[in-house]
Amino acid sequence: MLRVLLAAFGLVLLSGCHGIVQDAYDERAEDECEELRNIEEQRACLNAIEDRERDRRQRELAPRS
Secondary structure, X not given: OHHHHHHHHHHHHHHOOHHHHHHHHHHHHHHHXXXXXXXXXXXXXXXXXXXXXXXXXXXXXOOOO
């Protein structure tokens, strides 16, 4: 079973579908942030997600050597 999961994960990475998986992960993380009661914690949580998204976009746009 572990081999099947690893193979599927490898295919996702190689096919470029990792962006879809990452978007789903980010969406779930945003939902969890919005459930926080403390507004400061909620903002910090959402800011962390935005930082990760920005970093990911910059890595994707960076020239590869």
